[in-house]
Amino acid sequence: MDGNLSPNDISHVVDADRANVWHHLIQHKPFETGEPRIIIEGRGMRVWDQKGKEHIDAVSGGVWTVNVGYGRERIANAVRDQLIQLPYFAGAAGSVPGALFAEKLIEKMPGLSRVYYTNSGSEANEKAFKMVRQIAHKRHGGRKHKILYRDRDYHGTTISCLSAGGQDERNAQYGPFTPGFVRVPHCLEYRKHEQDGAPVENYGEWAADQIEEVILREGPDTVGALCLEPVTAGGGVIVPPEGYWQRVQEICRKYDILLHIDEVVCGVGRTGTWFGYQHYGIEPDFVTMAKGVASGYAAIACCVTSERVFEMFKDDASDPMNYFRDISTFGGCTAGPAAAMENMAIIEEEGLLENTVQMGDYMLDQLHALADKHAVIGDVRGKGLFLGAELVSDRDSREPVDEKLAAQVVAECNAQGVIIGVTNRSVPGRNNTLCYSPALIATRDDIDQIIAATDTALTRVFG
Numbered sequence: 001m002d003g004n005l006s007p008n009d010i011s012h013v014v015d016a017d018r019a020n021v022w023h024h025l026i027q028h029k030p031f032e033t034g035e036p037r038i039i040i041e042g043r044g045m046r047v048w049d050q051k052g053k054e055h056i057d058a059v060s061g062g063v064w065t066v067n068v069g070y071g072r073e074r075i076a077n078a079v080r081d082q083l084i085q086l087p088y089f090a091g092a093a094g095s096v097p098g099a100l101f102a103e104k105l106i107e108k109m110p111g112l113s114r115v116y117y118t119n120s121g122s123e124a125n126e127k128a129f130k131m132v133r134q135i136a137h138k139r140h141g142g143r144k145h146k147i148l149y150r151d152r153d154y155h156g157t158t159i160s161c162l163s164a165g166g167q168d169e170r171n172a173q174y175g176p177f178t179p180g181f182v183r184v185p186h187c188l189e190y191r192k193h194e195q196d197g198a199p200v201e202n203y204g205e206w207a208a209d210q211i212e213e214v215i216l217r218e219g220p221d222t223v224g225a226l227c228l229e230p231v232t233a234g235g236g237v238i239v240p241p242e243g244y245w246q247r248v249q250e251i252c253r254k255y256d257i258l259l260h261i262d263e264v265v266c267g268v269g270r271t272g273t274w275f276g277y278q279h280y281g282i283e284p285d286f287v288t289m290a291k292g293v294a295s296g297y298a299a300i301a302c303c304v305t306s307e308r309v310f311e312m313f314k315d316d317a318s319d320p321m322n323y324f325r326d327i328s329t330f331g332g333c334t335a336g337p338a339a340a341m342e343n344m345a346i347i348e349e350e351g352l353l354e355n356t357v358q359m360g361d362y363m364l365d366q367l368h369a370l371a372d373k374h375a376v377i378g379d380v381r382g383k384g385l386f387l388g389a390e391l392v393s394d395r396d397s398r399e400p401v402d403e404k405l406a407a408q409v410v411a412e413c414n415a416q417g418v419i420i421g422v423t424n425r426s427v428p429g430r431n432n433t434l435c436y437s438p439a440l441i442a443t444r445d446d447i448d449q450i451i452a453a454t455d456t457a458l459t460r461v462f463g
Contacts, residue, residue: 010050014038025424042070045439045446047419055414058438058450059421060292064233064265064386067292068346069439075297075342082338090332091117101337104344105302108274111283113307117300117337119330121264121290122156124301125227128260128286129160130326131305132225133180135258135312138322144224148214148257151186152235152427153228155262164227167235167426182218184226185210188238190379190390193398204240208247212254220255225286230276233265234426236433237388239381245280258309260286264301265386268292269347269440272357272384279383285309293336295343300336352440359442360384366451367436374458376401387436389454400432405461409434412457418450 017038018031038050047057047070060066068075082097089095102115118124129147136145149155149164156162162170163177166186171177185195187207192198199206215223226248232238252259259282266276267289273279275287286309290301316322347353364382367389371377378392391401391409406422413420421435434454438446 065291065296097337114310116303117331118328124288127303169425204243225258227260258285294339298335298339403431416453418453
C-alpha cells in the first residue's frame with residue numbers, strides 16, 4: 001500500500017466501522033465476532049484491505065462502477081479545482097461543468113438532447129417514471145400511466161424503483177409497492193425451457209412478442225412506457241437474443257409507448273460502446289445512467305431524454321403546472337460533471353472502448369475454455385467487460401447449483417486475492433451466476449489471473 005496509516009490507526013478504523021457503519025447488501029451478525037472488510041487503497045485494478053492484502057478487483061468497486069480504475073489523479077484534481085471555484089448550486093440554475101459535460105454527453109447519444117442531473121441511478125429512474133406519469137396526465141387524461149418492466153431486471157432501491165424491479169428477493173418485505181407497474185417476461189434464452197410456448201428458433205422475437213401480449217392484456221391506451229436494461233445485470237448478466245431489440249422498438253412505436261433504457265450498469269463503456277443500447281440500433285426516449293459516468297470519483301447520475309419528451313414540458317408556458325416540477329438536491333453538485341468530463345476524456349484518449357471489446361472477447365473465450373473443463377458451468381454470456389458464468393448441477397436439466405456453493409466460489413476467489421461477484425438476493429433459486437466486470441483498463445494478464453483464480457475455486461468447490 002502507498003498509504004500512511006499505522007496498524008494502530010487501522011485498528012481504530014475497524015472498530016469505528018464495526019460499531020457505527022451500516023453496510024450495504026450484507027448480514028452484520030458475523031461482525032460481532034469478526035471484522036468487516038475495509039478497503040484502504042486502490043491503484044489501477046488493485047485494491048488493498050486493512051490487513052494489507054492485495055486483490056484484483058474484477059467487479060470495479062463491487063458494483064460495476066470504477067470503469068477507468070483507481071488512482072486517477074487528473075479526475076481528483078478536476079474535482080478539487082471545481083469545488084474551490086463552485087461546489088454547488090441548485091439545478092434551477094446552470095453551472096460550467098454541468099453545461100459542458102451535458103454537451104459532451106449528448107455528442108455520444110445521437111437522437112437525444114437533454115440531460116437532467118440527479119444523484120443516483122435509482123433517482124434517475126424515478127425522474128423518468130415521474131415524467132411518464134406527468135405526460136400521462138398532460139396528454140392522456142391520466143390513463144396512459146402504466147410502466148412495464150422486465151422479469152430479472154433491476155432499476156434501483158426506492159419503492160417505485162422496486163415496483164419496477166424484476167428481482168423478487170430484492171423486493172421481498174418492502175411492499176406494498178407503487179401501483180401501475182406491470183411485469184413482462186425475461187429474455188434469457190438459456191432458461192427458455194422454463195417459459196411456456198418458447199420456440200426452438202427465433203426466441204428473441206418471441207420473447208419481445210410476449211411484451212406485446214402484456215400490452216394488449218393491459219390495454220395499449222393505459223401503457224405509457226417500457227423500462228428495460230440493455231443487458232440485464234444483477235438478474236444474471238443476460239444479453240438479449242438476436243431479433244429482440246428490433247422487435248421491442250417496433251412494438252413501442254406501434255402503441256405509442258415511450259422506451260426507457262436503464263444504462264446505470266452498461267453506460268459509459270462497460271459493454272464496449274458508450275451505451276449498451278447502441279449495439280442494437282434502437283432509439284430510446286429516456287436513457288438513465290449513473291455508476292460509470294464518473295467511475296465513482298464523484299456522485300453523479302443523469303436522466304437523458306429526447307427533444308420530443310422535453311418539448312412536452314414547455315409547450316404551454318401559461319400553465320403553471322406545465323413544466324417538470326421536480327428537483328434533485330445533489331443533482332446541483334458540480335463535482336460530478338467535472339469528474340465525468342475527465343472520465344470520458346480518459347476513455348477516449350486511452351482507447352478504452354476498443355480495449356473493452358478486445359479484452360471482453362478474450363475473457364469470454366477464456367470463460368468458455370473453463371466451461372470445457374468444468375461441467376458445473378452451464379452457460380457463459382456477456383458483452384464487453386460485462387460477463388457471467390451460470391453454474392448448474394446438471395447441464396441437461398440446467399438445474400441451478402445451490403446458491404451457497406456459488407457463493408463459496410466467490411469466497412475461494414477472494415482467498416486468492418481476486419474479487420468476483422455472484423447474483424445476490426435477486427431471483428429465488430437463481431442466485432447462481434458468477435459475475436465479472438473488471439475495469440475497462442484490464443489487460444490479458446489481469447484476465448488470466450481472474451480466470452486462474454476462478455478455475456482453482458471451481459476445482460476446490462466442485463472437484
